Amino acid sequence: MNTTIETILNHRSIRKYTDEPVSDEQIETIIQAAQSASTSSFVQAYSIIGIKDDEGKKKIAEFSKNTHVEHASRVLIFCADFYRHELLAENKGESIADTLESTEKFIVGITDTTLAAQNAAIAAESMGLGICYLGGIRNNIESISDYLGLPSHVIPLFGMTIGYPADLSNPKPRLPLHHVYHEGKYNSNVEVYTNQLKEYDETVSSYYETRTSGERQDRWSDQMTSMLSKQVRMNMKDFVQGKGFNKS
Amino acid sequence: MNTTIETILNHRSIRKYTDEPVSDEQIETIIQAAQSASTSSFVQAYSIIGIKDDEGKKKIAEFSKNTHVEHASRVLIFCADFYRHELLAENKGESIADTLESTEKFIVGITDTTLAAQNAAIAAESMGLGICYLGGIRNNIESISDYLGLPSHVIPLFGMTIGYPADLSNPKPRLPLHHVYHEGKYNSNVEVYTNQLKEYDETVSSYYETRTSGERQDRWSDQMTSMLSKQVRMNMKDFVQGKGFNKS
Structure with a gap:
């Protein structure tokens, strides 16, 4: 590298x-x-x-x-x-x-x-x-x-x-690479997509948990839905x- | 650097x-x-x-x-x-x-x-x-x-x-740094701005002239006005x- x-x-x-x-x-x-x-x-x-x-x-x-x-x-x-x-x-x-x-x-x-x-x-x-x-x-x-x-x-x-x-x-963990990167065509297989997002929720929770000594365990999906339900x-x-x- | x-x-x-x-x-x-x-x-x-x-x-x-x-x-x-x-x-x-x-x-x-x-x-x-x-x-x-x-x-x-x-x-020459970069507030003094763009026209013409052995001497201002007058x-x-x- x-x-x-x-x-x-x-x-x-x-x-x-x-x-x-x-x-x-x-x-x-x-x-x-x-x-x-x-x-x-x-x-x-x-x-x-x-x-x-x-x-x-x-x-x-x-x-x-x-x-x-x-x-x-x-x-x-x-x-x-x-x-x-x-x-x-x-x-x-x-x-x-x-x-x-x-x-x-x-x-x-x-x-x-x-x-x-x-x-x-x-x-x-x-x-x-x-x-x-x-x-x-x-x-x-x-x-x-x-x-x-x-x-x-x-x-x-x-x-x-x-x-x-x-x-x-x-650095904050990002979405799984193969969720963001598609080969050839857009892969919107809902089951695969949903599983990748669940996996990512766990990654983000662990990140916050480590960073805040257990105080915070936010899930990305909750953060996003909460933020995007507000018209700003x-x-x-x-x-x-x-x-x-x-x-x- | x-x-x-x-x-x-x-x-x-x-x-x-x-x-x-x-x-x-x-x-x-x-x-x-x-x-x-x-x-x-x-x-x-x-x-x-x-x-x-x-x-x-x-x-x-x-x-x-x-x-x-x-x-x-x-x-x-x-x-x-x-x-x-x-x-x-x-x-x-x-x-x-x-x-x-x-x-x-x-x-x-x-x-x-x-x-x-x-x-x-x-x-x-x-x-x-x-x-x-x-x-x-x-x-x-x-x-x-x-x-x-x-x-x-x-x-x-x-x-x-x-x-x-x-x-x-x-690399293609860019607009003069102090045309793009303003300090404190936007400086839209028309005279200064116009002079910077004239200077840049000469820079771009020289770039094309060198690159094409004299065949092309486009001015940036002409390129831009021509491109932006077309609705695409x-x-x-x-x-x-x-x-x-x-x-x-």
Whole structure:
């Protein structure tokens, strides 16, 4: 196994950091790594906003309801972004708004942004830094968007805290490989599927039991059903459509 | 610079492969790497379908209109997938269809799938393999979905070819770092932005000129305006809604 794969397999979200700061040079390398990811038809449909001042981190912590954000050295906000493309088209007297509004370009924007973000994550982790994604920025997406001054065709998708880890838990066990990976065709044999999920429930329970000295024994299936029975962030459709995305 | 960052910065899409096969063990490591990526609230909302037989590759090549697919050792199809969650909820007599239909969960599905895919890409490249993403599978998304036998709440987002590279071009230059990376707030100063894009047009022209011995001098801004003025894959909304995504 090479060191890159070791870094990847060793991933866990880090929410506790030491006071050691992440440098501007490290952030620059992380952004270069992000930019090196594949991009759909070379479109590079994203921007990244870096926050290092205490007030900015406090705001993001409040809006995202993630208190740990205040204690990270850096926060990056990853945004799907077609603003620059819109500007270029306008300068040529052309309109591309109809295309940008399509579900297809919404998919492209999210995909491009996420490819870049995961490169940033791996690059940071390869330097010994810890990261945690913040889907929580969508808890108050309007406020975050206003605070960052995002123009039309720019939406904040998720954040990422970065810092030196003060806490290294074990990586969380994932679904059985052959549940997620199918050969040739999708294998939705309900019996096989259900048995794999039962096996995984036991794996996850043991993980929590060991980690909490027996206090917690959550099953993944209960966690998922509980989480997914709650309607959250139901304003997302209006927000993204208001920014010119996902309308047609 | 460490070897992981070197691998990341050295990325270019590979569309020509040698005949050397990628082994099942390599694919297994690549899938483990994919599964190690962060996942929104531990939801693991994706599946990966691996294709190695000639007929399967031929089908994907036809549907995606990417002839190079036939010559890759392996093809992976990355799908956003809430089918297993739906099954778990059904088994408990609960319904989560309303939540799964939200724009929020559409974002979660695309993000989770893409984080996993980019880990797969980096893992493959770290082993000396080359990869190319296939957004083209969305050219015939209905046919691909039928061919793979995808149930409700599963949508194919993109593919990835994997093989030993027969051709190593130079990495393509990316947008200026400070055009994509903003500090503190989004900087949409139109003059600065426009100048950065002009500078980048020259960079991209030089890249193509060198690569094609002067035959091609495309400017990025022309490529983008031309591509984005064409409405493509406008059936995406109906398709994803038909699969139970992105309705509310």
